[in-house]
Amino acid sequence: MSDQLSRVPPQDVRTVTCVGAGVIGGGWVAYFLSRGYRVVAWDPAEDAEARLRHLVGTAWTALTDLGLAPGASPDSPFDNLTVVPDLTDACAQADFVQESAPEDLELKRTLLADIDAATPEHVVISSSTSGYGMSEMQVRCAHPERTVVGHPFNPPYLIPLVEVVGGTATSPEVVAWTSDFFRHAGKSVITMDSEVPGFIANRLQEALWREALHMVAEGEATVEQIDLSITDGPGLRWAIQGPMLTFHLAGGQGGMAHMLDHFGPSLLSPWTRLTAPELTPELRDAVVDGCEREAGGRSVDDLVAERDRGVIAILRALGRV
Incomplete structure (x- = not known):
């Protein structure tokens, strides 16, 4: 209950941490930047920052044409972006975490546990998984109740839909909070009643x-x-x-x-x-x-x-x- 009470309201989220900066993770970074959020990104690959900046720069033309939200930088998408080398540092700054690692179940389980350990206990952790259920992935988390799936569609910076669904250990309040957050961020949201392999x-x-x-x-x-x-x-x-x-x-x-x-x-x-x-x-x-x-x-x-x-x-x- 204390975590729920200290959770930032969906409309008051200011800093989003994106873990993983590939095609999907980078697309999320571009989208959140365009919506006026401060974004902290982490990816273990040596060339991750260069690839991320290329993706965001490519997407920014379309996002600027579509219309930037107040707080987004019209001159440079990178004004509100920080890429950090340390996962713990990235998660410590978050009001919300979006994980977008490769589709490998063991990797997801370990990474989500690491994110869970590094993130303040009141912060929701969302996964971009395209097929795994959160019940499969949250098994090593100390606080699985705040882990949830937020499944986007490529490219996340343009396609509106996000499918939100929790696992067996996820709090219903977290599912509702996450749905509200994505809607406030401009997404079209399907809040699923139960887990289905591959979602809808x-x-x-x-x-x-x-x-x-x-x-x-x-x-x-x-x-x-x-x-x-x-x-x-x-x-x-x-x-x-x-x-x-x-x-x-x-x-x-x-x-x-x-x-x-x-x-x-x-x-x-x-x-x-x-x-x-x-x-x-x-x-x-x-x-x-x-x-x-x-x-x-x-x-x-x-x-x-x-x-x-x-x-x-x-x-x-x-x-x-």
Whole structure:
């Protein structure tokens, strides 16, 4: 109870510590900086700071275009960023911690325990894990009640969604606090009622990803055809209404009831293969080569800029900025 009473209210968080500064962690750093927070970052890699500054600098153009929050520096994203070499120092300064280490369960367990030991007891510790449940990861923490999943989507500095869910030892108050914090920080939040492996969005993405790999492996579709089928097909509808409302409209005036009654029997048709295909060297090479062809000489930085401009345009068109 004392930890709860001394916890900073979500709207009063000023310093966010980001542990891990890769693609996801660095994306979080850029986002929090754009929202006016002071960010303290830690990553054990020797070139972590250089990579982080490159990522933040690349993202800042899009974030400035989207609109910076009061307190963010319009001239330099690095004014409110401190990169420190010591994890204990980084955690000691935090009002909130976002961990974004690689998806390795043993690493997550050890790192979260280290973060827990170094962070003031009233501070919430959130993990960006994309698949592990907090119940699996919090087992070595002395204070597991303040550990929670805050699962973002790449790039975290642009995609609004965060899925929040606690583990078996997580306090319900911490789940509620974390959801409130992310909403105050400008995120769209799903507060999950219970842990599900892969959460919600990743499970749906995974089904599509597996079917795409099957089609490439069987020579049924190319990488370019698969991407075009989504960007110029269902993806346009999904940016406005999700798959459930999309199928609701497919039922015409009868809505989902007509859709299920009319097309329900086709659910038994063996269209999809939800088991993962074997990732053979041939399949790997086909996917890699297809992506290179589709990129058409555009660098990763070029593609990131193109993606970011498109996401901002969609957000603006939908009135979600």
